[in-house]
Amino acid sequence: MKIPLFGKFFADPLKVSLVNPDTPHDFFHDACVQIDQGLESLKASHSLSGEPDFFELIRLAEASEAQRSLQAQEQEARTSMKQEIEGLHERLGTKLTPLDCERLQRGLDAHFLVPSLQGLEELIDRQVLAFLFLQTGPMAWDEFSGFLERSDDKLLGRSSAIKNQALPLSPFQTRHLISGVVPVWKHAYPEKEWSLWLETALLGVFSALRARLLLRAVQIWFQREPALDQQLLATLQLQLQKLRSVSTLGGRLDDMANLKLELDAACKEVIPELVWSNLVSKLTSENALEPVGSVLDPVCWMRLQPARAAASVEISHRTYYFCHRGCKERFMGEPDKYLAPGVIQGGKKC
Numbered sequence: 001m002k003i004p005l006f007g008k009f010f011a012d013p014l015k016v017s018l019v020n021p022d023t024p025h026d027f028f029h030d031a032c033v034q035i036d037q038g039l040e041s042l043k044a045s046h047s048l049s050g051e052p053d054f055f056e057l058i059r060l061a062e063a064s065e066a067q068r069s070l071q072a073q074e075q076e077a078r079t080s081m082k083q084e085i086e087g088l089h090e091r092l093g094t095k096l097t098p099l100d101c102e103r104l105q106r107g108l109d110a111h112f113l114v115p116s117l118q119g120l121e122e123l124i125d126r127q128v129l130a131f132l133f134l135q136t137g138p139m140a141w142d143e144f145s146g147f148l149e150r151s152d153d154k155l156l157g158r159s160s161a162i163k164n165q166a167l168p169l170s171p172f173q174t175r176h177l178i179s180g181v182v183p184v185w186k187h188a189y190p191e192k193e194w195s196l197w198l199e200t201a202l203l204g205v206f207s208a209l210r211a212r213l214l215l216r217a218v219q220i221w222f223q224r225e226p227a228l229d230q231q232l233l234a235t236l237q238l239q240l241q242k243l244r245s246v247s248t249l250g251g252r253l254d255d256m257a258n259l260k261l262e263l264d265a266a267c268k269e270v271i272p273e274l275v276w277s278n279l280v281s282k283l284t285s286e287n288a289l290e291p292v293g294s295v296l297d298p299v300c301w302m303r304l305q306p307a308r309a310a311a312s313v314e315i316s317h318r319t320y321y322f323c324h325r326g327c328k329e330r331f332m333g334e335p336d337k338y339l340a341p342g343v344i345q346g347g348k349k350c
Contacts, residue, residue, distance in 0.1 A: 162199050
């Protein structure tokens with residue numbers, strides 16, 4: 001059954017009685033009420049006929065079209081921002097290619113933006129990684145400032161404007177800014193002529209430099225020398241002895257609480273600082289992330305020496321190595337996802 005738009009309602013003349021001719025807004029109010037009633041009547045007739053709600057279909061179509069338009073604008077802006085950042089990398093001479101940036105994002109995804117395993121070792125890992133992220137910020141800024149100083153005055157002049165924004169960035173923000181994505185800009189990006197556009201692109205370059213240093217530090221930490229493990233063990237030795245003592249005495253509540261506080265302090269302060277002091281001298285942008293004879297972790301795309309892999313697994317007569325047990329856990333949960341076409345192998349996409 002087809003009903004012309006507003007046909008049933010407007011078949012009868014619109015009857016409006018004025019309470020007071022001097023108050024035209026009463027006429028407007030009454031008219032609005034009658035129109036609302038007419039629309040509801042029309043909608044009800046469609047519902048009773050079993051046909052789709054015409055007005056709901058219109059609303060959904062308009063909303064869908066508006067959403068598609070916003071998404072298209074957002075995607076176009078993000079693509080332009082990404083191209084702006086890639087151009088700045090080339091202009092500043094950072095030696096970071098689009099593929100390098102993709103690998104950096106993959107590394108941040110794997111080690112900073114997913115839930116980690118539970119246990120003391122995992123707690124230490126989380127605290128060390130958080131400490132490394134904080135420490136690499138100022139180092140990356142120094143490197144970034146060096147690139148700006150060798151560039152033209154236009155870029156150098158933006159340095160002070162973005163420094164206070166750059167260092168407090170979280171791993172989540174860093175990961176997205178590498179490719180020019182600003183999640184809070186859901187509906188609009190700034191115009192290219194605005195200073196905010198260039199400043200955001202520069203933040204994208206800084207984020208990539210920070211991620212490069214950070215993941216180099218993570219690589220050293222995950223593939224650490226046995227001597228560092230011995231130092232870490234010595235740091236925990238006193239807590240281990242106290243744990244045995246508390247267990248022997250039956251586990252008094254206050255003793256257990258004190259032990260927990262000491263363990264927390266060791267994990268959050270002592271161990272991260274010890275790790276940083278051991279690796280900072282090895283941490284420069286000149287350090288290659290691809291050591292000779294290395295293999296690829298299919299989850300985070302980090303390259304590692306097979307002899308120092310934290311875990312491995314054999315699938316279809318091929319061995320895959322992992323920089324961390326967490327990477328293996330994620331791989332085993334969705335192996336097809338990480339072995340699908342497009343995964344990087346040997347440092348190149350296949």
